Amino acid sequence: MSLRYFDIKLRLPREDTRGLTLIELLIALAIGSVVMVGALAILNQLLVLVPKAENSMLAIRQVQTAGFWIDRDAMCSQVITPAPNLFTLSTATPLVISYVKWDATKTTISYSVDTDRNLQRQLVVTDERTGSLISSNGMHVADSITSITAQYYQPDPGNPRKILAVTITAQVGSSAETRVYQISPRSF
DSSP states (O other): OOOGGGOOOOOOTTTOOOHHHHHHHHEEEEHHHHHHHHHHHHHHHIIIIIHHEEEEHHHHHHHHHHHHHHHHHHHHOOOEOOOOSEEOSSSHHHHHEEEEESSSSEEEEEEEEEESSSSSEEEEETTTTTTEEEEEEEEEESOHHHHHHHHOOOOOOSSSEEEEEEEEEETTTTTEEEEEEEEOOTTO
């Protein structure tokens, strides 16, 4: 093998070849700017709209979780206090749900919203006959709860059964979600 085999010949541009025209450069620039605008629109959607959707979904989840627990406990209830026409849950006025099981164990569940907008659930089980404490535990139910209101109403004047309407609102960032749960406790 000779050394010539590995020689690379550089070709000089021919005199009759021309460069790009101004119109070709403008068209390439226009196509590039259209691609860049599309890429910036996608980036804007990822950086701005996705966090808003995440906040909205988080607010929905918080309301659903709070509604699930209150609905679950209120459906078992025999007594719900306080019992005025309309009240708002807070640290000062908790929603207290209680019922007695067949084995004479009294379950008392208290819901309150603390100053950090967290919904707390306190469960106390006592022996109805002796009054002794069987168990007690607290649970953090939901975050970002801005308000919970509850109201009793009687949909049918001929039927003494009342409905408990619980309105729960949560706010995460700029996204807020409100749901109304209509609960028919077994005692009413």
